[in-house]
Amino acid sequence: MFTPIGSAEATITIFLDGRPIPARAGETIAACLMRAAAPYFRTTPVTSSPRLPFCMIGHCFDCLIEIDGVGSRQACLSQVCDGMRVRTQEGPAAIVGGQTQ
Amino acid sequence: MNIPTKPMLSGERQDALAVDADVIVIGAGPAGMSAAIELASAGCQVIVLDLQPTPGGQIFRALQSNLEARPSTDSLLAALGSAYNAGRTLIQQFRATAGIDYRPETTVWDLRADGTVGWLKGEMAGYLRARHVVVANGAMERPTPFPGWTLPGVMTAGAVQTLIKAGRLQPEGQIVLAGTGPLIFLLADQLRRLGVRPALIARTDRFRDKIFALPHIRPAGIPALLKGLGWLARLRLAGIPMRSRVTELKAQGRDRLETVSLTVAGRGMELSCDLLVVHDGIIPAIELAHCAGLALEWRESDASWRPKTSQDGKAQMAAGPALTSGPCRIRISGDARQIGGADAAVAHGRHAAKAILAELGRASVRPPVGAADQTATDVQRTMAARPFIDAAFPLGLAAQLPDDTTIVCRCEEITAGSLRTSIHGGATDMNLIRGVTRCGMGPCQGRSCAVTLARLLGEAATRTPASPAPFRARPPLRPLPLGALAKLSGLDPELAEVVSLEDKPEAALGGDTNG
Ligand code: FES
Numbered sequence: 001m002f003t004p005i006g007s008a009e010a011t012i013t014i015f016l017d018g019r020p021i022p023a024r025a026g027e028t029i030a031a032c033l034m035r036a037a038a039p040y041f042r043t044t045p046v047t048s049s050p051r052l053p054f055c056m057i058g059h060c061f062d063c064l065i066e067i068d069g070v071g072s073r074q075a076c077l078s079q080v081c082d083g084m085r086v087r088t089q090e091g092p093a094a095i096v097g098g099q100t101q
Numbered sequence: 102m103n104i105p106t107k108p109m110l111s112g113e114r115q116d117a118l119a120v121d122a123d124v125i126v127i128g129a130g131p132a133g134m135s136a137a138i139e140l141a142s143a144g145c146q147v148i149v150l151d152l153q154p155t156p157g158g159q160i161f162r163a164l165q166s167n168l169e170a171r172p173s174t175d176s177l178l179a180a181l182g183s184a185y186n187a188g189r190t191l192i193q194q195f196r197a198t199a200g201i202d203y204r205p206e207t208t209v210w211d212l213r214a215d216g217t218v219g220w221l222k223g224e225m226a227g228y229l230r231a232r233h234v235v236v237a238n239g240a241m242e243r244p245t246p247f248p249g250w251t252l253p254g255v256m257t258a259g260a261v262q263t264l265i266k267a268g269r270l271q272p273e274g275q276i277v278l279a280g281t282g283p284l285i286f287l288l289a290d291q292l293r294r295l296g297v298r299p300a301l302i303a304r305t306d307r308f309r310d311k312i313f314a315l316p317h318i319r320p321a322g323i324p325a326l327l328k329g330l331g332w333l334a335r336l337r338l339a340g341i342p343m344r345s346r347v348t349e350l351k352a353q354g355r356d357r358l359e360t361v362s363l364t365v366a367g368r369g370m371e372l373s374c375d376l377l378v379v380h381d382g383i384i385p386a387i388e389l390a391h392c393a394g395l396a397l398e399w400r401e402s403d404a405s406w407r408p409k410t411s412q413d414g415k416a417q418m419a420a421g422p423a424l425t426s427g428p429c430r431i432r433i434s435g436d437a438r439q440i441g442g443a444d445a446a447v448a449h450g451r452h453a454a455k456a457i458l459a460e461l462g463r464a465s466v467r468p469p470v471g472a473a474d475q476t477a478t479d480v481q482r483t484m485a486a487r488p489f490i491d492a493a494f495p496l497g498l499a500a501q502l503p504d505d506t507t508i509v510c511r512c513e514e515i516t517a518g519s520l521r522t523s524i525h526g527g528a529t530d531m532n533l534i535r536g537v538t539r540c541g542m543g544p545c546q547g548r549s550c551a552v553t554l555a556r557l558l559g560e561a562a563t564r565t566p567a568s569p570a571p572f573r574a575r576p577p578l579r580p581l582p583l584g585a586l587a588k589l590s591g592l593d594p595e596l597a598e599v600v601s602l603e604d605k606p607e608a609a610l611g612g613d614t615n616g
Contacts, residue, residue, distance in 0.1 A: 001254065001376050002270040005177045005295060009170075024269070026154070026166055031268025039357065040253055046514040050356050052253035056260035057159055058152065058579075059241045059386075060511060061544040062251075072544065072580070076263075077152065 002034045010035075012082035023080040030056060030063050030076040033086070041065045041075055042089040065089055121591070122146040122202065124457060125218050125231040127209050127389060130158020131188070131443045132435025133237035134195040135450030136457075141200035143458050148229060150207040150220055156195050158239055159259065160443045161188030163267040177269055180294040184287060184443075185266070191447065211576035212236070212393040214418055216430035221581055227590030233430050233457045235414070236390060237450065240383040240436035243405065244549045245280070245498035246509050246517070248351040250379070254358025258288045258380035271295045274375030277361050279303040279350050281497035282382040283490060286332040293339050300372060302336070303347040303363055305381070305497025314492035322486030325442075350498060352377050381498040385437050388548065392574040393431060394419050399568040401559070404496055405552055406571060408433050412477065413456035414449065432457065445483035452476035502560055503553070510550040512543020520554060524561045531555065531572050544580075547572040 010022030014029070016038060023032045030053045033041065040050030042064050053063040056076045063075040066087040075086075124140050126133045129151035141147045149156075155165040164185060167174045178186060195201065204222065211219025217230045242257045249255065258278070264270045272292070276299040278285055289302055318326065336343065349364040352374075362371040384405035387397060396409040396419040410416050414432035434453045435446030455476050458464045503509060505518030515538050528534045531541070531554055540554060541547030547554075555569040 001272060001274060002264060002268070003273045005180070005265070005269050005271050006173050008269075009173065027268055031264055031270060034264060034268065035270055044512075044514055049251065049514070050253050051251065052256075052357075053260060054251075054255065054511070055242065055257050056263035057241070059545065059548045061548075062511065064544060070582075079154065 001037065004035060008035065012080065014080050014082075014084040014086055016086050017088055023082075025080070025082075027080055028076055029065065029067065029078050029080055029084075029086060032080050033065075033075065038088070040088065043091055045091050048091055120216070120231050121229045122148045122231045123461060124148075124233045124235060125150065125216070125229055126235045126237060127151075127212070127218065128158065128237035128239055128435070128437070129153070129156035129195070129203065129205070130237060130239050130435060130446065131160060131191065132239075132437070132446035132450035132453075133158070133235065134191055135447040136235045136237065136434055136454040137201050137203075137450075138191075138194055138198050139451050139454035140457060141198045143454075143463050145200065145458070145461065145463065146202070147200060148202045148204065148231065150204050150209055150218065152206070152208060154205050156192050156203065156205070157188055159263065161185065161192060162263060164188050165192055167266070167269075174269065176295075177265070180291050181266065182291065182294065187443070208579050209238075209389065210579045210581055212389045212431070213425045214393050214395065214416075214423065214429045214431055215425040215427050217425070219576060221577075221579070221585055224582060224585050225590075226581060226585035226588075229591055231430070232461065233432065235450070235453055235457070236416075236431055236433045236437055237435045237446070238386050238389050238437050240440060241386045241548065243381045243384050243496075243499055244553060245379055245381045246503040246507050246553055247379075247498060248504075248507050249353055249358070251508055251511055251514075252352050252354050252358045253356070254354065254375060255352050255377045255379065258284050258378050259383075261376075261378050262288055262291075265291065265295075271297055272376050272378075273297070275300050275373055276376045276378065277301045277303060277372065277374050278378045278380075279305070279347065279361070279363070279498065280380040281306040281494045282380055283329055283494070284383070285378075285380045286329060286336065288378070288380075289336055289341065290332040293336060293341065298339070299341055299378075300374070302341060302343040303350070303365070304343060304345040305347050305500070306494050307346050310495055311493050314489050317488035317492050319485040319488070321482045322489055325486035326489065347497075348501075350379075379498060381496065382494060383436065383440055384552070385440065387437075387571065388546075388574060388578050390416060390431075390433060390437070391571055392576060392578055394424055395429070395431060395433075396420070397571070399555065403491075404499055404556055406555075407439060408437070410438050412452075412480065414438055414453035415456070439484075441484050441487055445480070445487075448476065448479040448483040452480050499553075502556055509553045509557070510538075510540040510543065510547075512545050512549070513539045513541075515540040515550070517553075517557065520557050521561070524558060529558065529562075531558070531570065534558075535572055541572045546574070546578065 014023045021036045051062040054060040064072045065075045067073045123145040126149045208221040344365045346366045351362045353360045361374040385407045390408040395416040397406040414434045416431045432453045503517040535541045
């Protein structure tokens with residue numbers, strides 16, 4: 001759905017469900033995973049429907065994902081770090097405090 | 102661990118409460134940057150809190166890093182054009198102004214009318230307080246519930262722009278742009294320059310709207326109008342298919358978007374689609390103003406709330422019991438106050454700053470009595486195109502309320518039908534409906550569904566509906582990690598007292614009459 005404008009300059013690596021994904025320092029996790037054509041970031045708690053980012057500016061919370069063991073973080077507001085471990089999130093996960101395991 | 106907040110400055114007892122700065126500005130977009138520059142240049146201590154890693158707001162998002170990455174970003178910057186590159190001078194000036202304590206990647210999760218701001222940066226959180234607060238947290242795209250709008254492959258125009266600016270990505274495949282408003286044409290023109298050809302631009306607006314809008318044209322608004330006509334002319338020249346009077350938009354697919362169907366002037370059509378980009382204008386982001394207990398007005402014609410402010414941005418408290426004592430120390434500026442775009446935001450930021458300087462007794466030169474107030478004139482001039490734009494691009498995708506099967510609350514997946522059932526069952530208050538249906542109870546805290554629910558309530562009202570009130574807002578407005586919560590800095594006894602009131606909102610608000 002999205003492709004880099006010019007060279008991607010993806011010189012670092014993050015891991016999505018264990019799979020290495022090239023990332024560019026300074027980009028958001030959401031942008032990185034969109035380039036990697038992730039089919040969804042999470043499924044919804046009620047009907048287990050897949051979701052991808054919708055607004056990209058922190059309003060819709062559709063981009064929730066687990067980052068380094070902490071669930072329900074907003075991928076569109078979080079930047080990539082080398083070696084970061086990201087997991088797609090299935091169904092319910094606590095949001096308040098974002099402290100799920 | 103170092104806590105970046107200074108303890109309350111002692112000796113600053115001129116105000117009842119100790120302060121960390123003269124002014125806290127929330128948001129480093131055009132309004133926030135321009136207010137901060139003006140204030141700091143006049144000698145004020147200014148703290149600027151912003152969600153993003155670099156200043157610019159959504160309009161100039163990642164401009165600084167894209168400029169630093171040249172020449173590899175040359176084609177990106179060329180495609181984004183003057184609307185984007187225009188931010189360069191403002192950002193440079195913001196960076197170069199001494200006295201601005203700029204704190205990027207900082208979330209604001211609480212705001213009180215007495216000038217107290219709850220912040221979070223990484224794992225650190227705390228409270229700051231200032232004599233004045235400028236809320237410049239910008240706008241959001243109007244939520245547009247239609248069948249299939251939650252499917253992967255459906256995104257807002259703003260989201261695609263953010264992916265271009267900050268992600269350095271361009272969409273590919275079969276792309277449909279649907280909706281109305283200047284942003285959709287700006288985006289289409291930027292895509293054209295990137296060599297991306299949308300399969301269709303499906304416009305909800307009609308030629309008739311433009312005719313009705315003509316009387317709203319003001320001389321000062323003409324440059325903005327010419328810009329818009331330029332986008333349209335280039336899109337037509339490039340032969341990009343464009344239809345107007347589009348209704349009944351639907352996104353279809355199993356686990357992701359596969360096809361889009363819509364009606365053009367009464368005739369149905371369906372096309373395969375990889376990415377559906379929707380836009381229906383922008384509305385002020387009110388969550389901070391609402392959290393602070395400020396007065397909001399519901400605007401039926403615009404299907405949105407906006408804060409009640411005076412021309413210099415001064416907010417007022419909502420009727421009813423207040424959570425804090427003393428005067429309201431908040432001004433609201435830029436799109437968060439009234440949608441006007443970047444130039445209007447810059448002008449208003451400066452105007453609001455001038456008013457604050459006057460209140461602080463630091464206005465540099467007093468204008469001669471009777472002289473035109475330059476910053477006020479600039480605010481008017483930069484808003485001159487708005488009445489025409491509002492009339493020419495009326496509500497489109499959101500014009501009709503969704504049918505019963507359409508999801509309104511994206512988080513809890515509540516349909517318009519179940520909300521209508523609850524409303525027909527007698528519920529007249531948004532908070533009550535939230536309690537019964539869970540609409541607005543998910544992670545976005547009602548950001549995506551509140552305006553639609555307010556309109557559903559209006560639809561059912563037999564008498565003229567009173568101005569609807571949004572869901573009650575409770576801090577934290579954004580998720581606050583427990584670790585950060587445990588070691589909040591800057592908390593003082595008076596605040597702790599207010600926090601305990603928050604625990605018993607019903608008691609604190611007593612005769613709350615949201616309706
Ligand atoms: S995509 Fe909407 S909050 Fe992240």
